[in-house]
Amino acid sequence: MAKKTRTRATTAGDNPRRPCPCGSGRRYKACHGAGDDVIVTRPFAGLAAECDLVAMREFLPSATAPLPLRDAGGRTVTLATVLPGASAALVRPDGEILLGMQVQTRSGDLSSDLARALTWGLAAEPGAALPVVGPGLAADPTRLQDVLDADAELDLTLHADFSWWSAEAEPSAEVSATLERANSAIVPTEPITADGVRAAYWVDTGTKAHLRWVRPEPEERLLAALARLHARGELGLGEDTRYAGAFRAHGLLVPVWDVDRDLHPKEWAGPAAAFAARLNAALGADAPLTDAERRARDALSGKQVTLR
CATH class of the missing domain: 3.30.1460 (Yope Regulator; Chain: A,)
Known part of the structure; x- marks a missing residue:
């Protein structure tokens, strides 16, 4: 496994000569501190769950896993391959936070995107959904490596369909139609x-x-x-x-x-x-x-x- 990424700095302007929190090995001022959307080629380096995260992002159709956070503040956080509407995150009525892996619009650092979606979920009201996470690290250099138990693997569950999308025992006709379309695209x-x-x-x-x-x-x-x-x-x-x-x-x-x-x-x-x-x-x-x-x-x- 690759060397663990350094913990994040407190602000974007704090010690620009330090190593960039993205793990590239370059100084912050020459990497994400330059203000450009730099591509992080190995966003999950240093995490025991790296291989599972890549699988969830790239080819698993319907899968979920509890996110092994160091401190979830008593909240339940679930990582998912795809969420309704390809949302980056959503909060269920009971307060459970779901984070989506397979979102079309992303910045150059998937690890940062997920951490920022998590931050949004912890502050969002039940029932809210986040369509997409914006690009760049300048506003907040927090990454998944900063909040996850680095030694924990994912306890993945593969589902035969997307019925877990709906918390309702009898979903509405609109929700049922959405589920039917999503289920038809699943590759066994x-x-x-x-x-x-x-x-x-x-x-x-x-x-x-x-x-x-x-x-x-x-x-x-x-x-x-x-x-x-x-x-x-x-x-x-x-x-x-x-x-x-x-x-x-x-x-x-x-x-x-x-x-x-x-x-x-x-x-x-x-x-x-x-x-x-x-x-x-x-x-x-x-x-x-x-x-x-x-x-x-x-x-x-x-x-x-x-x-x-």
């Missing part, structure tokens, strides 16, 4: 649960089934380990599987495999655990890559795309 997704496996998900796109696995390692280190496995013919998850490539999202690499769509998602737990053991061994190797492994690394590099 299931978590892969096994020893040594975290943030891996089976996804059925309708024509193919994939296994997507968000990895916490730095890209070069992970790519070298995958290359070692590829050179030995150990990159697959078993019969009728194929390593399809990987995409980069928020500073992490997400390897993807094509898998047999006819098998139940739970049947991939064993193959995923076996692969995790092989990968951990490859990650621990410190010998230089062989010629065959370097060729494998080059081939794998050509199968990567950047989403964010």
Whole structure:
């Protein structure tokens, strides 16, 4: 896991020579202190929940998780993939705060956006909704790393639909129609649960089934380990599987495999655990890559795309 981000400073003008709270490693005055909307490529660095946060942002359809805050002031705060109207946050009538991950308009720092949406929720009246969080860190450099228990993972729940949107036992016709439209767009997704496996998900796109696995390692280190496995013919998850490539999202690499769509998602737990053991061994190797492994690394590099 990457080095933890420094805690925030009190004001934007306080010691502009200090490291920027976004974790870029640059001085504040040359980063967010310059007033520009700087892109933070790895917004959740330093958090044990980083991989789950990336999954919720990028490809989980309907999922929720209690947000492990250091101090919620007695309030219940729930992180969600998508909220009604693609809102950044909303407050239920009972005071529960919901924060949305998949919001179209964002600043260059997702961590800051979420922290600011949380601040809004703690002050908002029940029933209020926040459509979007504005750009920039200048007004408030608070980030998720400043308010979250950095060592806590997310206790994710994947839902088959969006019925959790409504707190009503019998929603109105308008709410029911909204739920029906949202439910029709859900791509079936299931978590892969096994020893040594975290943030891996089976996804059925309708024509193919994939296994997507968000990895916490730095890209070069992970790519070298995958290359070692590829050179030995150990990159697959078993019969009728194929390593399809990987995409980069928020500073992490997400390897993807094509898998047999006819098998139940739970049947991939064993193959995923076996692969995790092989990968951990490859990650621990410190010998230089062989010629065959370097060729494998080059081939794998050509199968990567950047989403964010």
